[in-house]
Amino acid sequence: MTLETLFEDFKTKKIIVLGDVMIDAYLTGRVDRVSPEAPVPIVNFSKREERLGGAANVALNLISLGAQVTMSTVIGQDKEAETMLQLLEEQAISTSGIIRSKERQTTVKTRVIGNHQQLLRVDQEQTNDISTSEENALLSDLENLLKSGCDALIFQDYNKGVLTASLIEKVIDLTKQYNVLTTVDPKLKNFLAYKEVTLFKPNLKELSEGVQMKIDFAKEPKQFERAIEKLKSIVQPDIVFVTLSEHGVFIENKESKHHILAHKRTISDVSGAGDTVISVATLCLAAGVKIETLAAMANLAGGIVCEYRGVVAIKAQELFDEAKKLGIKC
Template sequence: MTGLFKKFKNTGILVIGDLMVDQYVWGKVKRISPEAPVPVVEVTDENLLLGGAANVAHNILSLGGKVYVAGTVGSDDIGKIVVNKFRESGIGADGIVVDRDRPTTVKTRVIAHSQQVVRFDKEIKSDIGLATLSLVLDYVRACIPAIKGIIISDYSKGMITKALIAKVLRLCGPRVFVAVDPKVGHFEYYRGVSLITPNIAEASFGSGIDISDEKTLIAAGKILLKKINCGSLVITRGDEGMTLFERGGRITHIPTCAREVYDVSGAGDTVIAALTLAHSAGASLKEAAIIANHAAGVVVGKVGTAVVTPKEVLESMKICPDKPGKQNNQPQRTWRND
């Protein structure tokens, strides 16, 4: 495992997706506004966290991989901050296009006395235009010699279109592993990719089967593999871990370790980052999925931050070697299911 992790630093991954910013405004409320029946928040602190595809990129960086990003920001101050944050942390940001037709996607939460007072979102979710698409594809073309994998992080904010995926697949050919974190409503875009990682709700929607037990899970997985014609499929199952479906019929359930959970948001970003990085560095899909399951397990146990280091993954593997999860105390099961 340590040998594999050492290879991460020479494993280039390009993340293409919807870049998002989570902005937090902290303050105190001492009075109600004279203008309307709303609290007046006296601001004491503010901070910005990168979310969506930007969080996927940070997860790869934290795992020790080499990461490049393609996406859009608006021609606004927050957009400049995003690009600078990337550059400062050593993430290739030349693929970030300043799109004058849309703002940087920002979700602002105002929090007073540990309680959210309001959230407001700035975003335009229409598909990117031809000029942006063409700039992104130029960047993808330029990156291909330096990368082993591409992650398409789709949050349905307009960056990921059917045309973009078709052209990316044509550009990279079979050498580059293309993994997609999908969004409901876009499943027909993903035909022919190497891997998709839906959660239970997304897999239920995409397959048309309501996943409620092992039988329906397996039926949905088989339908999705066939329908999307993808190389493999990982259905993430929250506290039950994940299930890997491979071509040829192998199905592997990977349960989670029992652990304290603080914040499950962003776990899906960690899964696709760790899985793609590990597989692109030489791990088999099953090994990569086991690593990703540990990585996501570490992340859900953290407050606020949503990234994980190789050291933390190794520690989790030591604590939980055969992943006897809370669901079972059974060893991990693998069987053929043709």
């Protein structure tokens, strides 16, 4: 397989993204004075922007790389849900796996920006676990999606209540039944619940908290190795893939393990880099490339998006050009 055929193969993949979606809203304006009512800046409002965030940003990355994507989640029956559905449909992300519940609030994170600086963030969210009826409805829709055929399912967890321990277990059973690959971008609450998935991708901090071990990758590599062994003994994934920030990434399966160094970059914003990494890793996994190629491509993609301010999706052409320049082999 060449890079050219790999990127063409991305366009044939059908991916389900299951997890917590949110709207990232931005209120932007100028600050020229301080309020007489309290020692706070007055923002002279100029525009409002709404973007897809959370698990929906993973879907955006997959769409950007040419894949066909279905979003699976639970949102509210509020006006924010209407905005969410509109944003997804504008990006050609299927909403057929979305459950709307009057018991649920759609998550919105609103950032107030004045003179190009974030002054405040206001979160509208509900983080308790979804109800049994919501879980059953989501599971029913998911089984129909899996029956109709897909290549991989991504668990994208932001601790907002969609990915309950029981749902995780039931979905993993279903994916095995329908022979669908599973990849995980975990959070602490249900970190050890993703048993026997295909690929498990924590960052170093999540790994440390998840297995309850202090890890200094640079100074104590043996401790890192012990943490990986502990994780494997509990979760038993086919592949462990850990992002290590400035130290690159680590990947291991039964046959081999690799440490891929980070590329030198001018970092503007690390927000959303994990979303990009799991998206590229999943597509590479579905394409059947070697794990060292998967790690190299995902590591490269995560670095590229860090050069942009704000949460952005990876551009397929930019990733292809850099991979070609670096001589990444498939």
